[in-house]
Amino acid sequence: MARQRWIATAAAVVAIGTGASYVIRALPPDPTPVADFSAPFVFGRFSVPQDNPLTEEAFALGRRLFYDPALSGGNDRSCATCHIQRLAFTDGLPTAAGLNGESLEFSSMSLVNLLWGQERFFWDGRALSLEQQALLPIENPQEMAQDLEELVRELKGSRQYRRMFRQAYGEVSSENIARALATFMRMLISAGSKYDRFLRGEAVLTEQEELGRKLFMAHPDTKVSLRGGNCIDCHSQFLTSGFRDGLDGFSNNGLDKDVDLPAGLMAVTGNPAHKGFFKVPTLRNIAVTAPYMHDGRLQTLEDVMDHYNGGVVVSPTLSPLILEADNAASPPGSFVGLRLTDSEKAAIIAFLHTLTDEAFLSDARFSNPLEGEL
Amino acid sequence: MSGMKPIHINVLLAFLLALTVWHAFRKTDPPASQLRLVFQAEANGQKLVFDQFHYKNPNGPGQFRVQNFRFYISNIKLSGEDGTYLEPDSYHLVRFGAGNESFAVELNNIPLRSYSGLSFSIGIDEQANASIEPRGDLDPNSQMAWNWEVGYKFVVFEGSLILDDAILPLVYHLGFDENRRDLQFSLPAEEQLSSTSAKNFKVDVMELFSGASAFNMAQTQSVKFDRQDARRLAENYAGMISIAGN
Numbered sequence: 001m002a003r004q005r006w007i008a009t010a011a012a013v014v015a016i017g018t019g020a021s022y023v024i025r026a027l028p029p030d031p032t033p034v035a036d037f038s039a040p041f042v043f044g045r046f047s048v049p050q051d052n053p054l055t056e057e058a059f060a061l062g063r064r065l066f067y068d069p070a071l072s073g074g075n076d077r078s079c080a081t082c083h084i085q086r087l088a089f090t091d092g093l094p095t096a097a098g099l100n101g102e103s104l105e106f107s108s109m110s111l112v113n114l115l116w117g118q119e120r121f122f123w124d125g126r127a128l129s130l131e132q133q134a135l136l137p138i139e140n141p142q143e144m145a146q147d148l149e150e151l152v153r154e155l156k157g158s159r160q161y162r163r164m165f166r167q168a169y170g171e172v173s174s175e176n177i178a179r180a181l182a183t184f185m186r187m188l189i190s191a192g193s194k195y196d197r198f199l200r201g202e203a204v205l206t207e208q209e210e211l212g213r214k215l216f217m218a219h220p221d222t223k224v225s226l227r228g229g230n231c232i233d234c235h236s237q238f239l240t241s242g243f244r245d246g247l248d249g250f251s252n253n254g255l256d257k258d259v260d261l262p263a264g265l266m267a268v269t270g271n272p273a274h275k276g277f278f279k280v281p282t283l284r285n286i287a288v289t290a291p292y293m294h295d296g297r298l299q300t301l302e303d304v305m306d307h308y309n310g311g312v313v314v315s316p317t318l319s320p321l322i323l324e325a326d327n328a329a330s331p332p333g334s335f336v337g338l339r340l341t342d343s344e345k346a347a348i349i350a351f352l353h354t355l356t357d358e359a360f361l362s363d364a365r366f367s368n369p370l371e372g373e374l
Numbered sequence: 375m376s377g378m379k380p381i382h383i384n385v386l387l388a389f390l391l392a393l394t395v396w397h398a399f400r401k402t403d404p405p406a407s408q409l410r411l412v413f414q415a416e417a418n419g420q421k422l423v424f425d426q427f428h429y430k431n432p433n434g435p436g437q438f439r440v441q442n443f444r445f446y447i448s449n450i451k452l453s454g455e456d457g458t459y460l461e462p463d464s465y466h467l468v469r470f471g472a473g474n475e476s477f478a479v480e481l482n483n484i485p486l487r488s489y490s491g492l493s494f495s496i497g498i499d500e501q502a503n504a505s506i507e508p509r510g511d512l513d514p515n516s517q518m519a520w521n522w523e524v525g526y527k528f529v530v531f532e533g534s535l536i537l538d539d540a541i542l543p544l545v546y547h548l549g550f551d552e553n554r555r556d557l558q559f560s561l562p563a564e565e566q567l568s569s570t571s572a573k574n575f576k577v578d579v580m581e582l583f584s585g586a587s588a589f590n591m592a593q594t595q596s597v598k599f600d601r602q603d604a605r606r607l608a609e610n611y612a613g614m615i616s617i618a619g620n
Contacts, residue, residue: 042506042514042515043515044508044513044514044515045508045513116515117515217520217521217523218521219520219547219598221596221598221599221600223599223600223603224599224600226598226599232519232520232521233517236514236515236516236519237514237515237519237521237522238514238515239515241515243515243516243517244513244515244516245467245469245513245516245517246469246471248516248517271472273424273425273441273472314541316541320441320442320532320533320534320543320544320545321532321543321545323534323541323542323543324543324544324545324595324596333537333540333541333542
């Protein structure tokens with residue numbers, strides 16, 4: 001008898017379990033994993049947070065949020081105000097424009113291939129994930145000046161957003177806003193430049209571009225007559241971004257002398273050895289993201305090359321690799337800079353132009369989804 | 375429940391029986407052996423100090439500081455009474471920094487009960503050095519990669535030297551297949567492996583400059599692609615790792 005009851009209980013548990021899993025599956029539709037998601041082999045490993053897998057629904061929601069001025073307090077600017085697709089998601093300004101017309105401290109950063117490279121975001125690396133990053137500009141009084149609770153209330157008032165949130169995650173919440181924006185940004189993958197096609201064996205570089213590539217990829221060594229621009233010491237060979245490991249993707253590339261040197265990464269780590277360290281930015285689409293550096297101080301790629309060639313300012317935390325890289329043999333300590341010839345500088349710039357990915361800059365999947373609706 | 379057909383009950387019973395049998399016969403895995411190889415960065419017998427002009431150039435004038443010191447070890451092999459174990463995808467970047475003067479490489483699921491021999495290389499094998507496949511800690515988009523045509527740096531030392539008030543950069547990037555050094559350690563006695571075993575090593579950065587051959591950093595402030603210089607420093611780094619008394 002007892003045994004029969006035991007069997008009955010087991011059967012009931014199985015029945016309830018099956019039923020429950022049926023109901024759970026039937027409730028919100030399973031979000032669709034992004035189909036055929038693949039990434040270039042040469043970009044290497046990447047990781048997506050377990051609690052925020054890449055799904056079509058999250059991407060569609062994130063894309064809409066990214067472009068929606070409703071995310072700002074005055075309903076007058078969106079993420080895309082400062083991150084414009086045809087400028088590789090920068091804004092063309094030296095430093096971003098604040099809400100009251102003031103200039104902010106930093107230049108808007110290009111949003112591309114964020115699945116790779118450093119796992120810290122912003123010039124000083126203060127955000128540790130894209131989810132964490134995404135809400136900061138919304139709340140920032142100089143950027144979008146929006147109260148998060150207010151925003152959630154506003155989005156809940158929209159039938160379309162309620163539906164999109166339900167399909168992607170469940171409820172409308174600030175966590176889910178952050179997740180959706182992060183998903184959209186993770187999918188901003190640029191791998192169709194001439195350099196990528198060259199790496200896949202589908203394109204041939206011109207002689208000048210090839211010389212530029214070689215110089216980009218070489219640390220100069222006068223002892224063996226190897227000329228180089230040493231860019232690869234900080235901008236990785238395939239991604240052209242900074243390195244992923246630890247804080248390897250941050251350094252001081254010699255823009256300022258010690259007294260003028262901003263804190264940079266030191267503000268986050270508290271380590272004086274990190275004073276003036278900034279996130280080494282990706283160079284993908286660099287030809288369309290002028291002006292350059294964290295405060296947009298350099299107008300053109302020629303200015304950038306002149307900086308590395310002979311304009312480097314020495315400070316105690318300046319990268320020893322920059323301090324040492326020189327294409328002319330001279331008494332140690334007598335000169336800081338690459339001392340490349342004009343045609344070598346031009347070659348590196350030609351190589352940098354091969355990093356422009358027209359298909360990415362005009363990819364309809366990354367464009368404003370609200371445009372069609374207005 | 376009286377409505378349940380006998381056949382269903384039978385199926386259920388068979389299932390429960392199978393479950394019980396599976397449970398009873400499931401082998402509990404033997405506790406997997408683990409070994410932590412703990413590397414301690416040192417200079418002159420003391421914990422290595424980073425970022426400060428703390429050290430005298432051992433073979434010439436000037437004081438120097440260490441800003442970056444790291445190296446690859448690879449192909450770790452353990453041997454003992456019950457066989458040898460070769461770690462799969464065995465490529466580890468041993469890296470140090472201020473506050474991280476020790477670095478542990480963890481070997482898990484070692485199918486040995488004890489070991490008395492241990493070997494690994496400083497640097498990586500030719501095949502891995504010619505590949506851009508990410509394996510272990512090998513990453514072609516990392517600081518350790520020169521570029522895919524040249525391969526990986528095996529040992530990186532960066533710092534600066536103060537000489538007559540001038541700050542001079544020190545850059546030693548050492549690689550090339552011929553500079554891989556295979557190290558062999560044999561222990562005086564068989565050591566048991568458990569889930570908490572560890573082996574401590576000291577890594578003496580000064581050996582890089584005053585090991586087999588005396589190297590004056592004031593005279594040669596950088597070594598990258600010059601084969602002869604690189605080989606000299608490789609001879610030196612071959613002796614920089616030793617087993618520490620526990």
